[in-house]
Amino acid sequence: MSANQAVIKVFEYALNQEETGKMFFQTALQRLGIGAAVSAFKRLIAEEEKHIAFISRILDELHQGKEVDPGQLQDLVLEPTDYFDERAKKEFMEQCVQGSMVPDVTVFNTAWLIEKDLSEFYASMASKAQGKVKDALSMLSRWERQHEMFFRQFRDKLSEAYAQMPWGG
Template sequence: MSHNKPLIKVFEYALNQEETGKLFFQTALQRLGMGAAVSAFRRLIAEEEKHIAFINRILDELHQGREVDPGQLQDVILEPTDYFDERAKKEFLEQCIQGSMVPDVTVFNTAWLIEKDLSEFYAGMAEKAVGKTKSALEMLSKWERQHELFFRQFRDKLSETYAQMPWGG
């Protein structure tokens, strides 16, 4: 088990970050009042729960002195999700603008930063890893990158829209 100690620390850190992200999304649900955003955040929470399950399984293997084997974790592997179809995305942005939901811009920005940090962390660790550990970290990075892109898209669009609003009411 001692040869797994550095990996255990990496995945324990990752687990903590995933749990922090999940908690943020759960808290954000209380601030968001619209169906489309609430629905998307619920799906993201479910995905974060899968990430947590994936990491917990890896940690179980490492604690037992075994190698990481993402192939053994197929039941927690996620398919890419399109959180909103194009029509729902357009409607969501229109609702944000009509409702002048500036706090939602902050929620989306914070969520983007959380996912960006995790994606970069996993990518950086994957560069240092080999074999199946590298594959597991690359999978996690890819999942987080999808979340990062989702939040960045909305953050950018909402910020651009607000910046183009007329000044002075």
């Protein structure tokens, strides 16, 4: 397998994983009943769509025998997002605990695992790559790390809140 084919395989795998993540977030929207969570998931879906477009354009270039150049994809570069402002974060947590929305813990845990796996995959592949391919994979890793931290924060808070709930009503 040539070096170009190996790079294509990495980005094809990445594209598949991003599409799977997007589908999970779309399905999760149906389980979440809280406006703030729905809003955050919609923003995350939009970001996943940008990741998919970013990787698709890289794959298009690679299939044409061109070099990866993330600098040419500036229109797809993501600015950091806070998903919830502080007030929305507080309201979201209160609504989850008051509504005893156990499925939210599962959704946030699964989302965290998806994003964690992707950020680790991109970081691992970036450590083996060079030049612009390394830059592109590093960018993807940073984006996924932001998602990972977001979901971990809520997964941890929700798990802690449920662990402290009185048993038996």
